[in-house]
Amino acid sequence: MLYREAGQYKSTYRGDQAIFPIAQDRFGLFVLLAVAFVAVPLVANEYWLRSILVPFLVYSLAALGLNILTGYAGQVSLGSAGFMAVGAFAAYNLAIRLDLPFYVYLPLAGLITAAVGIVFGLPSLRIKGFYLVVTTLAAHFFIEWIFTKVPWFTNYTPSGVISAPTMVLAGIVLDSPMERYLVTLVIVALLTLAAKNMVRSAIGRAWMAVRDMDVAAEIIGIPMLKTKLLAFAISSFYLGIAGALWAFVYLGAVDAQAFDLARAFQILFMIIIGGLGSILGSFLGAGFIVLLPIAITNLAALFGGAIHANTLANLEHVVFGSLIVIFLIVEPYGLARLWQIGKEKLRLWPFPH
Amino acid sequence: MTSSGRVIGDVLLQVDNISLSFGGVRALTDVSFDIRQHEIGAIIGPNGAGKSSMLNCINGFYHPQAGTITYKGMARKQMRPHEAAAQGVARTFQNIALFKGMTVLDNIMTGRLLKMRQNFFMQALYWGPAQREEIKHREHVERIIDFLEIQAIRKMPAGRLPYGLQKRVELGRALAAEPDLLLLDEPMAGMNVEEKEDMCRFILDVNDEFGTTIVLIEHDMGVVMDISDRVVVLDYGRKIADGKPDDVRSDQRVIDAYLGVSH
């Protein structure tokens, strides 16, 4: 009864093209933002902020980035961890070599990653589908190699692991878990809005057209070069920022090992489980991947004590693996689609039709 | 046939001595014909006669080994499909090539992409000019939706529509580009009689109202003879007849090609 759109007439195309044309959705979003910006800082403890919410937000951003490339533009990539590493190392070097403030070096790091993304996206003009996975793997291994072999990037630190410089805004050092959380939240919220705008505009339609049928897209006049490279650039921009945040805000250290191939798979799994080609799905998938290990541990505690870290890892593997297969079979559009179906049901409830 | 003062203009598209082969297989041999402005031209022929290949050459998807195609007075070679699209060539496909994951509205909006000028950055902000542009094109697309009578399905994913409606949406996407030359590859294949009649009406209306030149491939001879001004007949990649529907109908070689003849 509550989720109804009856009576909400749209008399302009502008109204119909709003992000959330249905009033209840708009209301829901405002509540969510209020919770995220006001309620969470008031109630969440340090553990939640540091170990759950910040990684959740950064993962969401990374998943969003990959979803733009894979879910919307249809270019499957395993290079996401590599691009995150580029963002992290770019931010680090901009910070210590040019002494820039974080609100300058962060977007710059994103732009550098976007440029790298364009270079590694070039093969996508000739290579399609699964084969592109191979070239993005090439990108991943090459990037990983360069950051471990070229000492300039790590500022000649012998271990290759460097602690990230602190972030300062208007003279205040953003150091507490709360401040870190809020900085991440603002960045993620803004970039999410931008992503949503892009996917509902011409560029988003061009990406989806390339994804659904690239030959037809080319014939109706969509320039392949521009569309695909833009997808790589924007996706890499998001991943670069996510990588920089991962290193600076979450880990507090810049380390190539933090961006290994397992990370790339993790992000891919997020968007498969959350929903390919869905903004909401990026968040749902990230939340799922962050919470699942915690849920397994707590469940195990419920049924008799702690479980060994190895067993937990194996159990996670098995659960993830099964879930991916189940989602691909039952609900290829992921959690986001389940959410949508739920809403459809709610529109009719409590009447059967 | 409608005849509300249509004026057949100058030659819009001229195809001269086109030959195309894949490896050793000759798809087209020395084919020439022309299409005039505002005309509805039909390409017919038995299966495998090279009809679709001919359309693919016209919009730049295939590159013929020999011959020239002159469009709007300009001869061209090695044109890419998107360049052809930019010059006002739009088409539909034999096996529907809709973007199945997108809504009908978005599918038709993709037809407007060439006319949208705002860059991705403005689109990311979705502010001012970018928003106005979206709405302007939305209005145009809504006119097409009205014209094709598909208002009720505009927010449905294209992949879930029945075949006949998909063909109609595909026509809508081609029309959204406001083409000068519209290539239709078997627009009525697999349709029932009502759907065919609807489609015929749309084709004639497009030709009449927007003045769009149309080249279509069709197997239904009744339809072809009814709506086209001129018919080109291909057989084994060669042109065997070209002329008004009535002349072609009585051409002995055409009859042979269709009914089969012992050589």
Add this chain to the structure above:
Amino acid sequence: MDWLFFTKVLIGGLLSGVMYSLVALGYVLIFKASGVFNFAQGALVLFAALTFVSIVEGFGSKAPGDLVFWIAMVLTLVAMVAVAIGTERFVLRPLVNQPLIVLFMATLGLNNFLEGAAQGIWGNDVHRLEIGISERPIDVLAALGLSATPSRAASTSGPPAASAPTAATAAAPAEEGTSPDDEEIKIEVVETGPVVAQSGLLVSQFDLFAAATAGLLVTSLALFFNYTRIGRALRAVADDHQAALSVGIPLQHVWAIVWAAAGLVALVAGLLWGSRLGVQFSLSLVVLKALPVLIVGGFTSIAGAIVGGLVIGATEKLAEVYVGPLIGGAIENWFPYAVATLFLLYRPQGLFGEKIIERV
């Protein structure tokens, strides 16, 4: 240019390429039958090797070694067939006619599942695996009656700087049977083949055995594919699931058989790789070595898997030895991928693949 040294590196590369081919074969099998790149092949290798070694260790010394070997072999094969049937039933059958990229992603899930299951059942320990083939080198030139004189060989043995690291990497994993670091994710690329010694080219017996095994597998698979009814059915299925179903090919059986065959190949590869590296998690990452091999050889060709493996093995080793030192070394991880990308750009179907024409 030191040609003897070059030849040594080349042969070493070719022989490690054979090991890659062994893994790549499993992929080709499944690709031929379903058109999908089975990312889980690496996990199959791990699963097979872990199962085998755990069974052997379970027997301990209660039974004679040979008997244990064969019992473990049979039991592992049964397990692999069970995995194949399970995969067909719960992963492939519900996904018939889905886009290939979806099938590929499903194998990613399967890969995760199998990795977790294998280690969940048998534990995370690194196991030593002994299959009774000596690593002791034999002198190829001597065997061919071409032995060089000691004096000449001594003068032509490679430059110490370049040969020292190769010898080191060869010795560690090969002799101890385990990689020193449990957490190691990267594949230790085993420097097989020739060890610089007094009399010309030396090749380890193990490598020759691996090469012979690969040859045997390839021959039998090729015969199977080209001359049996089931082989023909396989090719039909790969072409079009629906069409194959509609002419009455039992898709389910065909897939189960093919996955079982891939399981067999995985077992062989697992035994050989496992006795080299030790049976541990990193075995499942051989998938990353096989990918470039498949690109170069072509996904549909059994011969391609072999030739691709040789090409990748040889170029990788040559690049590492001759180019690596100039740019910092350890380029073995990405170099094969660079080669593969070049192939994709200029010969996307690989050396032996079939050319694809795009249509609308």
